[in-house]
Amino acid sequence: MKYEYILRFVCGVVEIDSRILEVYVGWEDKLDNDAWYFSNSFxxxxxxMSPE
Structure with a gap:
């Protein structure tokens, strides 16, 4: 059970990391079209998300 929790945590971090990286792909054009692009993306x- 402990390992399952750790695995879910790591997978969640990897998913979030990839989503953060996607925010920066082509950001200049996206920012030109939406002044709140970074705020909305993050x-x-x-x-x-929970504080846990």
Missing amino acids: ESITNG
């Missing part, structure tokens, strides 16, 4: 990643 909010969508952290939405639904």
